[in-house]
Amino acid sequence: MLQLIIELGRLLLSAFVTYxxxxxxxxxxxxxxxxxxxxxxxxxxxxxxxxxCGMDFGVLANYIxxxxxxxxxxxxxxxxxxxxxxxxKLIREVYTTNKTEFVxxxxxxxxxxxxxxxxxRGIIMNNNLDTWKYxxxxxxxxxxxxxxxxxxxxxxxxxxxxxxxIWESIPEDSNIDVLEWSKSLTMDIIALASTGKRxxxxxxxxxxEFPSLVDKVYPKHSQPAKSGTLGVNDDADIGERYRHxxxxxxxxxxxxxxxxxFLWKYIPPFSTRAKAYKAMxxxxxxxxxxxxxEYRQEVEEYKRSxxxxxxxxxxxxxxFLTAIMSAMPENENESSYNSDSVRQNLRExxxxxSDTTMGTFASLLDMITRHPEVERNLLAELESxxxxxxxxxxxxxITYEDMxxxxxxxxxxxxxxxxxxxxxxxxxxxxxxxxxxxxxxxERSQLTINIFPLHNKKSYFPDPExxxxxxxxxxxxxxxxxxxxxxxxxxxxxGGGSRFCPGRYFAMLNLKLMxxxxxxxxxxxxxxxxxxxxxxxxxxxxxxxxxxxxxxxx
Numbered sequence: 232m233l234q235l236i237i238e239l240g241r242l243l244l245s246a247f248v249t250y251x252x253x254x255x256x257x258x259x260x261x262x263x264x265x266x267x268x269x270x271x272x273x274x275x276x277x278x279x280x281x282x283x284c285g286m287d288f289g290v291l292a293n294y295i296x297x298x299x300x301x302x303x304x305x306x307x308x309x310x311x312x313x314x315x316x317x318x319x320k321l322i323r324e325v326y327t328t329n330k331t332e333f334v335x336x337x338x339x340x341x342x343x344x345x346x347x348x349x350x351x352r353g354i355i356m357n358n359n360l361d362t363w364k365y366x367x368x369x370x371x372x373x374x375x376x377x378x379x380x381x382x383x384x385x386x387x388x389x390x391x392x393x394x395x396x397i398w399e400s401i402p403e404d405s406n407i408d409v410l411e412w413s414k415s416l417t418m419d420i421i422a423l424a425s426t427g428k429r430x431x432x433x434x435x436x437x438x439x440e441f442p443s444l445v446d447k448v449y450p451k452h453s454q455p456a457k458s459g460t461l462g463v464n465d466d467a468d469i470g471e472r473y474r475h476x477x478x479x480x481x482x483x484x485x486x487x488x489x490x491x492x493f494l495w496k497y498i499p500p501f502s503t504r505a506k507a508y509k510a511m512x513x514x515x516x517x518x519x520x521x522x523x524x525e526y527r528q529e530v531e532e533y534k535r536s537x538x539x540x541x542x543x544x545x546x547x548x549x550x551f552l553t554a555i556m557s558a559m560p561e562n563e564n565e566s567s568y569n570s571d572s573v574r575q576n577l578r579e580x581x582x583x584x585s586d587t588t589m590g591t592f593a594s595l596l597d598m599i600t601r602h603p604e605v606e607r608n609l610l611a612e613l614e615s616x617x618x619x620x621x622x623x624x625x626x627x628x629i630t631y632e633d634m635x636x637x638x639x640x641x642x643x644x645x646x647x648x649x650x651x652x653x654x655x656x657x658x659x660x661x662x663x664x665x666x667x668x669x670x671x672x673x674e675r676s677q678l679t680i681n682i683f684p685l686h687n688k689k690s691y692f693p694d695p696e697x698x699x700x701x702x703x704x705x706x707x708x709x710x711x712x713x714x715x716x717x718x719x720x721x722x723x724x725x726g727g728g729s730r731f732c733p734g735r736y737f738a739m740l741n742l743k744l745m746x747x748x749x750x751x752x753x754x755x756x757x758x759x760x761x762x763x764x765x766x767x768x769x770x771x772x773x774x775x776x777x778x779x780x781x782x783x784x785x
Contacts, residue, residue, distance in 0.1 A: 266314060266670040268295075268304040276306030278491075288489045289768025292317075292656055292681040302668050311338060312676040314667075317684040319691070319721055321668055325659055325680060326727030334360070334729055335660040338677050343487040343495075346505065347480065347512050353575035354733070355583060356484070358660070366576060370733040373554055379424075380740055381631045386423045387741050388626050390416060390433065391748040397437050398753055398781040400444050406758035409777040411436055413592045417585040418474050420741060425580050426522065427550040435471050473518045473581075476511050480582040483508035485770020488658070519574045523556070530556050552577055580734070587653035588738055590773045594651040595644065595746055597764060597777050598698050600757050605643060605700060609750050612639040620751045621785040629744065640743050642703035648724040649686045650698065655772050656681055657726050682723045691721045754782045 254273045271277050284290040292315055295303045301318030316322060325333045335358045344350040351359040354366045373379065394416050398407060415432035422430045438445055486508060487495065495505040530553055555576055599606050610620070616636050617625040657680040664674045672678075687695040692702060725732040732738070749755075757779060764774035 264669070264671045265312070266302045266304040266668075266672075267299055269299075271306045278307065280305070281307065287768055288485075288679075289655060289683075289772060292679055293683055296681055296684045302670060307677075312673055314661075314672055314676050314678045315681060316667070316678060317681040318668070319685050319688075322680055322682070322685065322723065322727070324667065325678060326723075326730075332662050332665045333659040333678065335662055336730060337488060337658040338660040338675055339488050340492050343492060346487050346495075346509050347483050348516065348571075348575060348578075349484065352571055353579045355579055356488075362572065366572065367729075367733060369555065370576065373551055374734045374737045377631065379551075380737065383420075383424055383737060383741060384629060384631060384634070384744060387420050387744050388629060388748060390419050390423070390429070391745050392626060392752075394433055395749060395752040397433065397444070397448050399783045400448050401441060401781065403780065403782055405441070405780075406778040407781055408440070409593050409596055409779055410589070410774070411440075413589040413596075414478065414585070415474075416745070417589040417592065417741075418477070418581075420588075421581050421585045424737070425551040425577060426526070427553075430471065430474050432471070432474050435474075469518055469521065473515065476514045476518070477578075477582050477585065479508065479511050480515065480578070481586045481771050482769045483511065485768075488770065515578060516574065519577060520570075523552075523570065523573060523577070526552050526556055529553065551580060583732075584734055584738065586771055586773075588742060590653045590771065591644075591648060591651070591738075591742055592745055593774060593777055594647050595742070596749070596755060596779065597774070598643070598647055598650075599746075599750065600755050600779060602698055605698070606750060608639055608700075609643060609746070612637060613747060613751055623752065623785075626748055626751070629747070631740075634740055634743055637743060637747070639700065639704060640746060641739075642700040644739065644742055644746065645703050645722060646698060646700040649692065649722050651766065651772065651774075652682055652686065652724045653771055653773070654724070654726070655683050655686075655768070657723075657730075659730075680723075685721060685723070688721070752784055754784045756780045756782075 251273050255270075258271065269277060269280065272279060280294070281288070281291050284294055295305065295315045296317040299315075301316065301321060303315045305313045305315065307313045316325065336356050337358070339356065341350045344356055349356045351357055351362060354363055354370060357363040357366065394412060398412075401407065412433075415436040418432040419429045422428060422432075434445065434449060437448060486504060490501055494501040496502060552573075555573055599609070613620050616633060617629070619625070659678040659680065661672050661674055661676040661678065665672050686692070689695060725735040725738075759778055762776075764777050766772055766774050
């Protein structure tokens with residue numbers, strides 16, 4: 232028996248050595264003009280590097296960029312090459328709109344995307360080019376429409392003013408959890424823009440932290456939107472349940488994209504997290520179906536009334552949701568654009584829009600409290616554009632054209648997104664074998680575009696570790712505005728090319744207005760001066776905590 236075990240051990244060792252020899256011969260002989268990178272280990276490739284980086288894909292991307300430069304190749308999760316790029320010229324080449332080699336988002340396992348209902352739906356991870364093009368074209372038209380943006384200014388001003396009213400009511404020695412309040416504000420903004428209703432997230436946050444102040448604050452905010460709140464069938468808590476589920480959705484996407492299938496399917500604690508994320512996704516679907524069914528009746532009544540009378544006599548809320556539902560054909564079975572598509576577009580509007588805006592707004596307030604000279608310059612610009620800002624009625628008169636005059640405010644936002652991009656890693660897949668920077672990129676290779684090194688490149692941004700909005704206010708070539716993005720050269724917080732974020736103008740406009748109203752009304756200071764927020768990557772780059780003290784400015 233012992234001899235049998237020894238022979239079996241020798242056989243396994245021989246097989247292992249043979250495989251390793253074959254593995255490395257195949258690796259070195261086939262490399263040719265492939266990008267540089269660390270030598271992989273048999274069976275696991277470079278998974279050990281990801282473990283070394285604390286399973287943080289953002290840390291891994293920065294480690295690879297620092298060690299190997301503009302382009303490097305790793306083997307992660309499967310046999311397909313994983314190419315990391317961080318050079319401005321390479322990023323622009325991948326982002327070129329008229330090139331189709333890199334139009335696909337990610338070669339993520341379809342089963343992984345099905346866990347969050349993203350497979351061939353929406354636009355974020357949709358690799359079905361027909362449905363993706365349809366969704367993209369419609370979303371761009373809806374979210375970049377000037378009348379829609381003008382209306383969003385009015386809605387955001389109301390909601391941000393409400394948040395400031397709440398902060399003024401809070402005792403001055405009570406600190407504010409900026410992340411939670413930013414999340415509540417952006418959720419209400421997105422809900423109002425998407426459905427014409429709001430979630431009452433600000434009110435829920437006040438109830439959670441300072442319940443005794445609810446009756447004091449809310450008599451004058453009982454109906455902030457004419458169409459009411461996001462509660463249907465007398466279920467007033469539907470918006471709050473939806474908000475809590477949405478908070479984990481982008482995190483769930485990052486989990487399924489960056490975690491190997493065999494881990495999330497079979498190995499605890501990954502499998503436990505996967506089950507929790509799937510339950511969360513099911514809850515989102517249930518709430519969305521309830522919301523959509525209500526709006527479906529509204530749209531159908533509008534169409535019937537229009538067909539009978541030549542014009543509609545029914546009540547019809549014109550917003551993002553009713554617009555995308557109006558685009559649905561009467562027979563869903565005859566089109567790929569159906570209820571599932573509507574649901575995913577609505578979900579992506581909420582999740583991607585609120586999460587990224589919330590994180591950037593929190594970073595803005597963090598920078599303002601760390602740099603009082605920036606706050607002074609902001610206030611000076613507001614005075615020059617709007618006049619006496621101690622008279623709060625100026626907020627009611629802010630127009631779309633006014634927002635375009637705020638050059639320094641725009642620079643502060645751009646510098647914040649340079650240092651703290653919400654989505655620093657952007658995924659692409661090579662549809663065919665192609666050359667990039669003189670290196671061969673095989674078909675189906677996964678590309679990770681890392682904008683961290685670019686945003687911190689000293690030749691582009693002197694003293695990149697410093698927060699210097701003035702770097703974007705001069706007339707140098709460095710600060711020339713990129714007309715395609717509305718931002719500046721070498722700043723890519725919204726991706727690029729045909730996969731550009733369709734909501735970028737909506738996001739920028741809201742962020743500037745949120746900053747204008749908050750800074751003009753509130754004097755903020757750090758509740759924990761010695762603590763600097765720590766950022767982590769989980770599909771999105773976000774801080775761990777930020778607590779501030781708030782005082783009425785005037």
